[in-house]
Amino acid sequence: MFLMLLWKEWKENLWKLGFCGAASIAFTIMLFRMRIIPDVENCFLISLAQMFIVPVVYSLDIFSGEISNRTIHLLFKIPVKRWIIFFSKYLVSAAGIIFIFLASSLLMELMARGREASVYFLMRTNLLYGLAGLLLFTWFCPFGCQSRSEAGSLVVMFAVFIGWGIVLLWSGVCEVTWAERFVPYSFLLLTMEMTKLKFTGLVFSQIIAFAAVLAVACYRFVSIRRYL
Amino acid sequence: MKIQGIIHQQICQFKWHLLACFGLIMVLPIEEALVNFKDGLGFRCGSMVLVSIMFSPLLAGLIACANVQGDMDQKLYIFWRSKPAGIKLLVSLKFFVGLTASLIIMTCPLIFWLLSGNIIDTNSDILYSIPLSALLSIMTYSLCFGCNVLIRSTARAWLVGMLLAGFCLILPFILPLNYRDFVSDVIFGSRVYYPVIMLIISAAAFVFALFAAQYDWHLKTNLKGLLWVAGGLVFVLLMLFSSQVANIKVLQELEIEPFMLGRNDLDYAGDKVIFQEHNYVDIDNNKISFSNIDSNPDDIAVPITRPEGLEEYHTRDYPGRDKLIKVVGDNLYSFSILAYFSRERIDREGKPPLNRDIYEHAYLRSYKYTVNRWIPICEIDISECLTDHSYSQIALRLIDNKIIAIINNSFVLIDATNPEELKRLDTKLDVLKRPMGYIQERRKEFSIPLVPVEGIDIEDRIKLSIDLNYQYEGIDERSIVDIHDEKISFFLASYYDDIRRFDVTGWDSENIYCKLSTARPFTILEHMSSVYLGRVFVKNGKLYFSSKNTLLVFDIRSGDKIRKLGHFIRMDYSIQDIAVLDDDNILLCMRWDRNLSNYDSSEKNFLCLLKNPG
Numbered sequence: 001m002f003l004m005l006l007w008k009e010w011k012e013n014l015w016k017l018g019f020c021g022a023a024s025i026a027f028t029i030m031l032f033r034m035r036i037i038p039d040v041e042n043c044f045l046i047s048l049a050q051m052f053i054v055p056v057v058y059s060l061d062i063f064s065g066e067i068s069n070r071t072i073h074l075l076f077k078i079p080v081k082r083w084i085i086f087f088s089k090y091l092v093s094a095a096g097i098i099f100i101f102l103a104s105s106l107l108m109e110l111m112a113r114g115r116e117a118s119v120y121f122l123m124r125t126n127l128l129y130g131l132a133g134l135l136l137f138t139w140f141c142p143f144g145c146q147s148r149s150e151a152g153s154l155v156v157m158f159a160v161f162i163g164w165g166i167v168l169l170w171s172g173v174c175e176v177t178w179a180e181r182f183v184p185y186s187f188l189l190l191t192m193e194m195t196k197l198k199f200t201g202l203v204f205s206q207i208i209a210f211a212a213v214l215a216v217a218c219y220r221f222v223s224i225r226r227y228l
Numbered sequence: 229m230k231i232q233g234i235i236h237q238q239i240c241q242f243k244w245h246l247l248a249c250f251g252l253i254m255v256l257p258i259e260e261a262l263v264n265f266k267d268g269l270g271f272r273c274g275s276m277v278l279v280s281i282m283f284s285p286l287l288a289g290l291i292a293c294a295n296v297q298g299d300m301d302q303k304l305y306i307f308w309r310s311k312p313a314g315i316k317l318l319v320s321l322k323f324f325v326g327l328t329a330s331l332i333i334m335t336c337p338l339i340f341w342l343l344s345g346n347i348i349d350t351n352s353d354i355l356y357s358i359p360l361s362a363l364l365s366i367m368t369y370s371l372c373f374g375c376n377v378l379i380r381s382t383a384r385a386w387l388v389g390m391l392l393a394g395f396c397l398i399l400p401f402i403l404p405l406n407y408r409d410f411v412s413d414v415i416f417g418s419r420v421y422y423p424v425i426m427l428i429i430s431a432a433a434f435v436f437a438l439f440a441a442q443y444d445w446h447l448k449t450n451l452k453g454l455l456w457v458a459g460g461l462v463f464v465l466l467m468l469f470s471s472q473v474a475n476i477k478v479l480q481e482l483e484i485e486p487f488m489l490g491r492n493d494l495d496y497a498g499d500k501v502i503f504q505e506h507n508y509v510d511i512d513n514n515k516i517s518f519s520n521i522d523s524n525p526d527d528i529a530v531p532i533t534r535p536e537g538l539e540e541y542h543t544r545d546y547p548g549r550d551k552l553i554k555v556v557g558d559n560l561y562s563f564s565i566l567a568y569f570s571r572e573r574i575d576r577e578g579k580p581p582l583n584r585d586i587y588e589h590a591y592l593r594s595y596k597y598t599v600n601r602w603i604p605i606c607e608i609d610i611s612e613c614l615t616d617h618s619y620s621q622i623a624l625r626l627i628d629n630k631i632i633a634i635i636n637n638s639f640v641l642i643d644a645t646n647p648e649e650l651k652r653l654d655t656k657l658d659v660l661k662r663p664m665g666y667i668q669e670r671r672k673e674f675s676i677p678l679v680p681v682e683g684i685d686i687e688d689r690i691k692l693s694i695d696l697n698y699q700y701e702g703i704d705e706r707s708i709v710d711i712h713d714e715k716i717s718f719f720l721a722s723y724y725d726d727i728r729r730f731d732v733t734g735w736d737s738e739n740i741y742c743k744l745s746t747a748r749p750f751t752i753l754e755h756m757s758s759v760y761l762g763r764v765f766v767k768n769g770k771l772y773f774s775s776k777n778t779l780l781v782f783d784i785r786s787g788d789k790i791r792k793l794g795h796f797i798r799m800d801y802s803i804q805d806i807a808v809l810d811d812d813n814i815l816l817c818m819r820w821d822r823n824l825s826n827y828d829s830s831e832k833n834f835l836c837l838l839k840n841p842g
Contacts, residue, residue, distance in 0.1 A: 022456075023391050026463055033467060035475040036401050036410065038778075038797045041753040049394075053387070060383045116475075116797040150383045151294075155248060162255055173263055192756055 001080045005088035012065075016057045017096045024050055024104040032111040039116040040125075043108055047129035051188075052161065054100055055137035058093040059157045063221070064147040072224070086221040090141060090214070094134055101130025128187040135184035136160055138210055141217035146224055181205035231321065238295070238325040245294035249287040249333050253280050257337045261344055272344040273337075280337040281361045285393070288330035288365035289372035293386045295326035296376035300441070305380075309444070319441045323373055323434055330369050334361065356749075359423075360415050367426045367433075368393045374433035377440045379447045396429050402470045408841075409474070409792035411748055416789055476781065476796040477839040479514040479813065484833050493805035493817040496705060498555040501807045501815060505551065506600060509807075509815060509835070516815075516837055521560060521597055538589060541568035546622040550805075552704040554626060554647060560597040561647035565590060565610070565622055565633055587614045592624075592633045592640065594647040606650050613638035615658055623696060624704045627688045632681055634660065634696065641681060656680065660696075675739035687711055690732060690740055694718045706765035712785055717745065719771050719784065721764045726750060727773065727782065727790055748782065748790035767808045770842065777801050779816065781841055794841030801834075814838040 024046070031042045066072040075085060105126035112122060136157075144156040164183050171179040177196070180186055186202055260276040299308060299322065308318070338358070372389030379385040400414075401407045405421050407414070414422050439445070447455070494509070495502045501509045507518040546565045554561045568589040574582040589611045595602040613635035623634040629645040630653070641654040661677035679693045691711070695703040698720060709718045716732035726749040730742045762775030769785040770793070779796040798818065805817040820832040 019387065027394065029467065030398060030463075030470075034398070034401060034470055034473050036398070036408075036473045037753060038475070038795050040797065040799070041751075041756070044753055044756055053390070057387060116799060118799045121799065150381075154290075154383060158252060162252065166255070166259055169259065169263075 001078070002084055002088060005078075005080065005085060006092060009088050009092035013058070013062070013092055013096060017099065020050075020054050020057050020096075020100050021103060024054075024100055025107060028104050028107045028111070032108065039108075039112040039122065042112075043117070043122045043125050046104065046108075047126045048188075050101065050104065050126075051129045051133040051136070054097055055133050055140065056154065056157050058097060058137055059140045059144055059153050060150050061153065062089050062093055063141075063145045064149055064153045067148045068150070082222040082224075083218050086145070086218050090138075090217075093137060097134050097137060098130065101127055101133065105130070125191045128191050132184045132187045135187075135206060135210065136164070138213050138217070139164070139184065142213055142220055145217055145221040182209045231317075234318065234321050235325055238298075238322055239329070241298040242291065242294045242326070242329070245291060246329055246333065249291060249330075250336060253283060253287060253333060253337055254340065256280050257340050261340075270344075273341055277337045277341040278357055281334065281357060284330075284334040284361050285364040285368040286390070287333060288327075288369040289386050289389050289393070291326050291330040291333070292369045292372035292389070293376045293382045295322055296373055296385070297380075297382045300377060300380055315442050316438050319377070319438055323370075323437065326373070327366065327369055330365055331362065334365055356415060359417065363423055363426045364393070364397075366430050367396060370430035370433035370437075371396075374437040374440070377437045378445055396426070400425055401473050402466055407473070408794070411751060412787075412789045412791040416748075474792065474794050474841070476779070476794040476814070476841055478796075479837040479839050480516050481837075482516045482835045484835055486831055486833055494807040494815060495551040495553055496807065497553040497560055499810050501809065502551075502553065502560075503817070503835070505602065511809060511811070511813070511815075511837065514813075514837060516835055520600075522558065538568050541570055541589070542585070543568055544619070544622075546624060547702070547704045550702060550705045552624055552626055554644065556647065561605075561644075562595045562597075562602060563592065563624060563626065563631055563644065563647070564595070565592055565624055565635070567614075567619065567622065567635070569619070585619060586617045587619050588617060590614055590635055592631070592642060592650065594644070594650055596648065605648050608640070608642060608650050608652060610635065610640045610655075612655065612657065613640060621696075625692055625695075626704070627684050627692070630684060632679075632684075632692065636660075637662070639679070639681065641683065654682065671744060673733065673741055673743045675741050678735060678738055678740050686735075687716065690716055690735060693740055694732075702763070702765075706763075706767075708764055708766055710766045710769065710771075710784055712769060717784070718742070719764055719766060719790075721762060721773055727764070727771065729784065729790055746789055748792070768812065770808075770840070772806065772808065772814075774803055774806055777803060779803060779806065779814070779838075781814075783842055796838060808840070812840040814840055 027049075028046055031037075031046060032039065035042075037045070061068070066075055076082065078085075105123040108126055109120065109123040113119060139160045140153075140157050143160065144153050147153045147156055164185060167179055168183045168185050170176065171183065180189075181197060181202060182205055184206070186197060186206075190197065190199060190202065256276040257273040257280055260273040261271050264273070265271040299305070299318075309315070368389060371392045372386055375389040375392070376382065376385035379388060400422055403421075407422075417423060493504065495505070497508075502521065503509050503518065506521060508521055510517045510519050544567045546567075551562045552564070554563070567587055569585045569587045572584045572586055574584055576582060589609070590613060592608045592610050593604050594606045596605045597603075610633055613633075615636070615638060618636065620636050621634065622636075623632075625632050626644065629643065631642040631644045631650075633640045633642060637660040638655070638657040639660065640652060643651040643653050659680050676693055676697050679689055679696060681689055681692070684692075691707055691709040692703075694709050695707050698708060698718070699706070708720065709716065717729050718732070719727060719729055721727045726747045728747040729745045731745040732740055733743050734741045762773050762778070764771060764773050766772070766784065769783070771782040771784045771790065773780040773782065777798050777800070781793045781795075783791045783793050796816070801818045801820055803816055803818055807815045809815055814837070816834075816836040816838060818834045818836055820834070
C-alpha cells in the first residue's frame with residue numbers, strides 16, 4: 001500500500017519535477033554557457049534561486065491540494081495509517097528536491113569542471129544549497145500540513161524563509177552561536193566560509209532539529225480533524 | 229460600467245494580499261531599525277531597505293496573480309462573461325489598479341528609510357537600485373498578470389511568470405547589443421535598450437492578457453504540450469546563436485618551471501616583457517616562447533664597489549619585486565634605491581621588546597645586463613633625503629630620461645640619459661606633503677598636494693602626485709591615472725565597496741583639485757565569490773583590478789560609467805604578476821596555490837596569455 005501511495009504522489013507531483021527540473025537545467029545551461037558572470041557567481045545565483053523556488057513549488061499543494069480538492073477524506077478512508085500517508089507525501093517531495101539539485105549540480109560540474117572554480121566546488125555548493133532547501137521544506141511541513149489553500153501554503157513557506165532569515169540575522173548580530181546551528185541557511189555560510197561552525201557539528205544539530213520537526217509535522221497531519 | 233466602482237471593488241478584493249505583501253516587504257527594515265535602536269544607533273534602517281526593494285518584483289508578481297484570480301477564477305469568470313461588461317476595460321482597470329498598488333507597496337520601505345532620519349546620498353546603493361527594481365516590478369507584474377489570465381491558477385501562473393521574467397533578464401545579453409556588465413549596463417542603465425526591452429515586454433504581456441481574456445484563451449492539456457515544445461525549441465535556438473559574454477578568453481596557458489617567489493616575474497623593457505629578469509617573453513601567433521636577453525660578451529661592465537663601512541647594515545631595496553628597466557640601444561639598464569639601516573632594540577616594561585629601524589644611508593643605483601647578470605655600474609648617494617632616519621615611503625619613477633627618487637618627504641631628480649653616468653639635477657628636502665587619507669566624504673571636492681618637481685611635464689607631475697598619494701608600491705611600473713582628451717582621471721578601489729573614478733577639475737602651483745565622477749559598486753555576488761582587496765592600475769583606457777585569484781577588466785573611456793568588460797578567475801591559483809602587452813593582450817604569471825603551504829615538488833606555475841576583452 002505504501003508503494004501505491006508513493007506512486008500516487010509521484011504521478012501527482014511529476015509536473016513539479018518537470019517544471020523545476022527543466023527551469024534549473026535551462027538556466028544552468030544558459031548562464032554557464034554565456035558566462036555573463038563568473039562560474040562561482042553563476043553557481044551562487046542559480047543555487048539561491050533554486051533554494052527559494054523549489055521548496056515553494058513542492059509546498060504549494062502537497063498538503064493543501066488534498067483539502068482544496070476534497071480528496072483528503074477519500075485518502076483517509078484508505079486502510080493505511082495516516083503517518084504513512086504523510087511520509088509518502090514527504091518522501092516524494094524530498095526525493096524530487098534532491099533529484100533537482102543533484103541534476104543541476106552535476107550539470108554545473110560537467111559544464112565548468114575546474115574551469116574557474118575548484119573541482120567539485122560547484123557541485124558541493126549547489127548540493128549544500130539543496131540541503132538548505134530541503135530543510136526549509138521540512139520546516140514548512142509542521143506549519144503547512146493543515147493548510148487549506150495554495151495561497152495559505154505560499155504564505156507559510158514565505159514565513160519560514162523570512163523567519164529563519166530573522167533568526168540568522170539575530171544570531172549573527174547578537175553572536176548567539178547555538179541558534180545559528182539550527183538555521184538551515186548556515187549551510188550557505190559554510191560554502192562561503194563565513195561561519196566558524198564545522199560541517200559535522202552543523203549536520204549533527206540539523207539532524208536533531210530535522211527529526212523533531214518531522215515528528216511534529218507528522219503528528220499535526222495525523223491529527224487533522226475537520227477537513228471538509 | 230462605473231469605473232470608480234470597479235476600482236473600489238478591485239482594491240477591496242485584494243486588500244488582504246496587499247497587507248500581506250506590505251508585511252513581507254517591511255519586516256526586514258523594521259527588524260534592522262529595532263536592532264539599531266537596541267544598539268543605541270537610533271531607530272533607523274539601512275541596507276535591509278535595499279534587500280526589501282530587491283524582493284519587490286517577486287511581490288509584484290504575487291499581487292498580479294491575486295488580482296487576476298479575484299475575478300478570473302473559473303466560477304467568477306463565467307459570471308463576468310455572462311454580463312454585458314466591457315471585458316477589455318475591466319481587465320485594463322484590473323491591470324492598472326494592481327500595478328499602482330504594487331508600486332506603492334514597493335515605495336513603503338523607501339518612505340520608512342527616509343522617515344527614519346536618513347540623509348539622502350545621491351550615490352547610495354538604495355537610490356541606484358530603485359529605477360531597476362521599479363522596472364522589474366512592472367515587468368514581473370505584467371508577465372504574471374498575462375500568465376494568470378492564461379493559466380488561471382495563482383501559484384503556477386506566478387512560477388511561470390517568474391521563469392519568463394528570469395529569461396527576459398538574460399535576453400539582452402543574448403541579443404547583439406554588446407551587453408557585458410550587469411551593474412553598469414543594467415542597474416545603472418548605461419544602455420537604454422534594457423528599460424526599453426522591459427517596457428516592451430510589459431506592454432506585450434498586457435496586450436496578450438487583453439486578448440486572452442476577450443477570446444477566453446485557457447491553457448488546456450493539449451496546449452500545454454505545445455508550449456513545452458515551443459519553449460524547448462526557443463531555448464535550443466537561443467543557445468545555438470548565443471556566445472560567451474564576459475569571460476576573458478585564454479589564448480595559451482604554458483606550464484613553466486617553478487620559479488622563486490619574491491623574484492621579479494614580469495617586467496616591462498620598452499615594448500617587450502622580461503620574465504624573471506633573464507628572458508624575453510615572445511608572443512607569436514598567440515603562442516608564448518622565451519628568448520635569452522642578448523648581451524655582448526665582450527662588453528663587460530665593471531661593477532662598482534660597495535661603499536665601505538656598510539657591512540653591518542641591513543638593506544632594503546626598491547622596487548622590490550618589479551624592476552624599473554630602461555632600454556638604451558641594445559643594452560638594458562635597471563634602477564633601484566638601496567637603503568641601509570641598523571636595527572635598534574627597545575625594551576619595554578611588561579611588554580615584548582620592539583625593533584626600531586634607523587635608516588642612515590641610501591643610494592640610487594643603476595645596473596647593466598651583462599653576461600646573464602645585472603651588474604651595478606653607477607651609484608649616487610642620496611642619503612641626505614633620510615632627514616629623520618625613518619622610513620615611510622620610497623618610490624621611483626622614470627619619466628623620459630629623468631628619474632625621480634623619493635624617500636619619505638624628500639626627492640632627488642636625476643638625469644638618466646646615460647645610465648652608466650647618473651647626474652644629479654635637483655634635490656629638495658622635506659618638501660613633499662604627507663599623503664592625504666582615504667576620501668571619506670565622496671561628494672566633496674578635495675585636493676592632493678602637487679609634487680614640486682621642476683623640469684617635467686605638468687601632466688606627468690599630476691600623474692606622479694596622484695600615484696604617490698594613493699599607491700604605496702609599484703608606482704615605478706603602474707599608474708592609476710588615465711589621461712585622455714586633455715581630461716585627467718584617476719581610479720581607486722575601496723575594500724568591499726566599489727571602484728571610483730575621480731576627475732581632476734584643476735590645479736595650481738601647490739595642489740590638484742579633484743572630484744568624484746562615478747563609482748561602480750561590487751555586487752553582492754562579486755563580494756561572495758572573488759573580490760578581495762586588490763590592486764588597480766590603468767593602461768590604454770582600461771582599468772585592471774586584480775586580487776589573489778581574480779582579474780577584472782573595466783572599460784573607462786567609452787562612456788561616463790565604469791563598465792566591466794571581462795573577468796578571469798582561477799580559484800586555486802594566485803596571480804603573481806600581470807603585464808599588458810603592446811598588442812593589448814594580457815600576460816599573467818600564476819602559481820597553482822592549493823598546496824602552497826607544503827612547497828612540495830608538485831607545485832605548478834603558469835604563464836597565461838589572455839585576450840583583452842572589449
